[in-house]
Amino acid sequence: MTKINMTVNGRAVSAEAEDRTLLVEFLRSGLNLTGTHVGCDTSQCGACLVHVNGEAVKSCTMLAAEAEGAEVTTIEGMANADGSLSTIQAAFQEHHGLQCGFCTPGMVMSAAALLKDNPKPSEAEVRDYLEGNICRCTGYHNIVKAIMAASGQLDAIAAE
Amino acid sequence: MTYFLPQKLDDALELIQDGSAKLVAGGTDFYPAMQKGQAMGRIVDLSRLGDMQGVTKDGDGWRIGGATTWTELIAAPLPPAFDGLKQAACTIGSVQIQNAATLAGNLCNASPAADGVPALLTLDASVELASVRGRRILPLGEFITGVRQTRIAADEILSAILVPALPDHAVGRFEKLGSRRYLVISITMVAAVIGVGPDGLINFARLAVGACSAVAKRQPALEAALIGQRPQTVEVTPDDLTGLSPITDMRGDAEFRLIAAARQSTRAIQNRERS
Numbered sequence: 001m002t003k004i005n006m007t008v009n010g011r012a013v014s015a016e017a018e019d020r021t022l023l024v025e026f027l028r029s030g031l032n033l034t035g036t037h038v039g040c041d042t043s044q045c046g047a048c049l050v051h052v053n054g055e056a057v058k059s060c061t062m063l064a065a066e067a068e069g070a071e072v073t074t075i076e077g078m079a080n081a082d083g084s085l086s087t088i089q090a091a092f093q094e095h096h097g098l099q100c101g102f103c104t105p106g107m108v109m110s111a112a113a114l115l116k117d118n119p120k121p122s123e124a125e126v127r128d129y130l131e132g133n134i135c136r137c138t139g140y141h142n143i144v145k146a147i148m149a150a151s152g153q154l155d156a157i158a159a160e
Numbered sequence: 161m162t163y164f165l166p167q168k169l170d171d172a173l174e175l176i177q178d179g180s181a182k183l184v185a186g187g188t189d190f191y192p193a194m195q196k197g198q199a200m201g202r203i204v205d206l207s208r209l210g211d212m213q214g215v216t217k218d219g220d221g222w223r224i225g226g227a228t229t230w231t232e233l234i235a236a237p238l239p240p241a242f243d244g245l246k247q248a249a250c251t252i253g254s255v256q257i258q259n260a261a262t263l264a265g266n267l268c269n270a271s272p273a274a275d276g277v278p279a280l281l282t283l284d285a286s287v288e289l290a291s292v293r294g295r296r297i298l299p300l301g302e303f304i305t306g307v308r309q310t311r312i313a314a315d316e317i318l319s320a321i322l323v324p325a326l327p328d329h330a331v332g333r334f335e336k337l338g339s340r341r342y343l344v345i346s347i348t349m350v351a352a353v354i355g356v357g358p359d360g361l362i363n364f365a366r367l368a369v370g371a372c373s374a375v376a377k378r379q380p381a382l383e384a385a386l387i388g389q390r391p392q393t394v395e396v397t398p399d400d401l402t403g404l405s406p407i408t409d410m411r412g413d414a415e416f417r418l419i420a421a422a423r424q425s426t427r428a429i430q431n432r433e434r435s
């Protein structure tokens with residue numbers, strides 16, 4: 001067991017974990033942040049997506065110890081300070097960007113990473129960027145629509 | 161297991177000098193290959209080695225640090241000869257994979273379908289291997305010896321990928337065939353670096369085919385035959401490709417792979433302008 005320290009959603013946290021603990025297990029079991037999901041064991045689905053030092057990574061493909069000292073943001077850190085939904089989250093709700101919701105935390109985290117680097121992506125860029133996030137329910141259309149809406153470009157998709 | 165996160169290459173080399181440790185960089189080959197309940201032993205994580213990061217000019221050539229991720233490579237300002245390597249980088253898994261995964265990991269994992277290998281072969285890349293015993297440099301073509309086999313010793317770290325200077329007019333291209341667009345293992349892939357003179361004729365040509373042999377193969381005969389040709393009229397046939405022994409599996413049979421590789425070669429050569 002090792003003590004692992006990191007900042008999660010702006011809060012300094014520290015918990016004992018076995019060295020072999022994956023970041024996703026550390027978040028889910030160690031810190032009870034169960035919004036980050038595990039959808040596969042091949043690093044493909046993206047349900048476990050979090051931001052580590054600002055970069056989108058798959059938390060199932062990283063040991064917790066590797067994130068020692070890092071700034072981690074999970075879906076639980078995405079809402080506004082007053083608890084209301086962030087622009088991206090609200091757009092997912094408004095545009096029906098989810099059905100079962102399993103992929104949604106990863107989709108929202110991916111969308112946030114995309115819009116940080118590219119605030120006005122084209123629809124093609126959104127679809128391209130979501131290559132590492134798999135959704136079994138929605139057919140992606142409404143997810144893309146929600147992200148376009150969150151970037152203030154609903155017209156772009158409505159016109160198409 | 162014990163897990164080490166050294167910050168300096170020399171510290172990492174000391175940690176692995178008895179040859180018993182496992183190395184992990186981005187972990188994108190390492191973790192998916194782990195089996196449930198498997199003991200992990202001693203792990204040395206290379207992702208924070210400050211002296212192995214980034215792409216730098218090295219004399220006339222380039223030095224790609226052994227911990228450089230695909231995302232860092234894509235963002236690096238590099239001459240057009242690197243375009244093929246960058247196009248390959250954009251096809252490795254997905255953005256999140258590219259953010260974590262390293263070029264060195266792709267080479268050390270030595271999969272026949274590793275997308276980085278053909279492009280680095282066309283750049284005449286070498287690898288620098290470091291250990292407490294010193295450093296040695298091997299051409300990439302000699303470093304990878306077979307399916308998941310390389311010449312690296314248990315106490316060595318791939319500290320850099322070295323690319324010699326390339327002519328300014330040479331442009332890199334990469335063609336990947338998968339069963340879908342994203343997150344896909346290559347059925348075949350072709351990388352080329354082509355230079356065309358003021359007369360419109362090819363005066364510089366390098367081409368490598370991947371996933372059609374245990375290790376991706378440069379095509380010296382084809383490269384020589386391309387010199388003096390007009391790129392738009394080049395048609396590569398399977399007979400022009402040498403040293404390949406594609407397998408038949410659920411992704412495609414051997415004959416299909418050869419035809420596909422020839423078509424990709426044609427496309428890579430014809431389509432050499434930067435888009």
Ligand SMILES: Cc1cc2nc3c(=O)[nH]c(=O)nc-3n(C[C@H](O)[C@H](O)[C@H](O)COP(=O)(O)OP(=O)(O)OC[C@H]3O[C@@H](n4cnc5c(N)ncnc54)[C@H](O)[C@@H]3O)c2cc1C
Binds near residue numbers: 264
């Ligand atoms: C979902 C998914 C999709 C993928 N898609 C593709 C794809 O399209 N194309 C493709 O080519 N690959 C793909 N891969 C494989 C993988 O992402 C790449 O091969 C990647 O470049 C590996 O780099 P890494 O840093 O993650 O390696 P790791 O997994 O950390 O390491 C791989 C191996 O190399 C060794 N190693 C790593 N760095 C060094 C070093 N500096 N010195 C010595 N040994 C070292 C490790 O010990 C290990 O044996 C995919 C993987 C996943 C999970």
Ligand code: FES
Binds near residue numbers: 061
């Ligand atoms: S659980 Fe991490 S990618 Fe599927």
Ligand code: FES
Binds near residue numbers: 100135137138
């Ligand atoms: S909403 Fe069900 S997996 Fe995406």
